[in-house]
Amino acid sequence: MTSLTTLRGKGKRARPSDHEEALPVAERVYRRLRDAIATGELPPRGRLSERELSAGLGVSTSPVKAALARLEAEGMVVTQPRRGTWVAFDPAKLAEMGLIRAALEGVAARLAAGRIAEAQLDQLRFILAELGAATEALDTARLIEANERLHATVLAAADNVFLANAVKALRGYYLMTQRRMRTAQLEPHKAQAEHEAIVAALAARDGAAAEAAMRAHIARTVETLWAEELALGRR
Numbered sequence: 308m309t310s311l312t313t314l315r316g317k318g319k320r321a322r323p324s325d326h327e328e329a330l331p332v333a334e335r336v337y338r339r340l341r342d343a344i345a346t347g348e349l350p351p352r353g354r355l356s357e358r359e360l361s362a363g364l365g366v367s368t369s370p371v372k373a374a375l376a377r378l379e380a381e382g383m384v385v386t387q388p389r390r391g392t393w394v395a396f397d398p399a400k401l402a403e404m405g406l407i408r409a410a411l412e413g414v415a416a417r418l419a420a421g422r423i424a425e426a427q428l429d430q431l432r433f434i435l436a437e438l439g440a441a442t443e444a445l446d447t448a449r450l451i452e453a454n455e456r457l458h459a460t461v462l463a464a465a466d467n468v469f470l471a472n473a474v475k476a477l478r479g480y481y482l483m484t485q486r487r488m489r490t491a492q493l494e495p496h497k498a499q500a501e502h503e504a505i506v507a508a509l510a511a512r513d514g515a516a517a518e519a520a521m522r523a524h525i526a527r528t529v530e531t532l533w534a535e536e537l538a539l540g541r542r
Contacts, residue, residue: 336366337374344383344394345482355384355392381476404480405529409522411474412458416505416521419464420514427464431457431506438502442495450495451488455481457502461509461521487532494531501527 330338340360343349355375361368375392378384385395434457441449462474501524508517 332366333370333373336364336370337377339364340371340374341378341381341383341478342482344378345478345480346486349394351394353394355394357392401480401483402529402533404477405484405525405533408474408477408480409525409529411470411477412462412525413518413522415462415465415467415470415474416509417514417518418467418470419461420509420512420517422466423464423509423512427460428506428510430460431509434460435499435502435506438499442499445495447489447493450493450498451485454498454502455485461505464509484528484532491532497527498524 340349349355357368357371357375361371364371375384375386379386379392383395384392386392434453437453438450438457440446441453462471465471501520504520505517505524508520
């Protein structure tokens with residue numbers, strides 16, 4: 308059975324932030340468990356007990372049960388009758404999730420090319436400048452933050468709630484990607500050129516070029532971050 312000490316701080320129950328406190332209990336529990344799985348605190352194939360999780364998080368079993376149901380729908384846990392529940396979020400699948408992200412965000416870029424407002428283009432150009440400065444300074448934290456804002460801006464410009472929800476379902480992948488980026492050998496200058504190509508295609512209202520540029524950018528990132536996992540999947 309998975310130990311819950313990883314969900315606590317030095318033997319004490321983990322305290323939620325002020326922002327988390329404002330969330331409904333069920334949502335807070337869901338986010339805590341989702342993030343613990345995504346970051347490996349609750350490891351792949353680890354057994355999950357509703358009773359132990361509720362004790363570790365200081366809540367009743369009801370929000371834990373609801374959270375596990377949501378996580379099962381997202382493919383992060385598996386429940387089988389008489390066998391129990393365990394973590395199904397296998398790091399070997401991260402590369403595949405990255406390719407799914409490339410497809411979804413490629414479509415987002417295509418849609419955005421026909422809908423993006425000038426204010427959003429100005430925002431993207433501003434973010435590009437931030438990314439350029441962070442690239443020259445090799446500031447990984449700033450790169451990660453600005454990169455996330457650029458992709459979020461393109462998704463917002465696509466203005467499609469179904470696509471946005473599909474991308475949000477990959478939250479676990481984003482968390483793992485950010486964690487990997489802090490230790491991986493990044494190629495920020497390549498990423499900067501790719502981001503510039505995406506924004507140029509959006510400014511030209513060229514949907515096909517925007518989609519191709521976004522897909523190529525994310526696919527290269529997947530190859531850079533998850534080369535080992537991709538190799539395992541090809542065996």
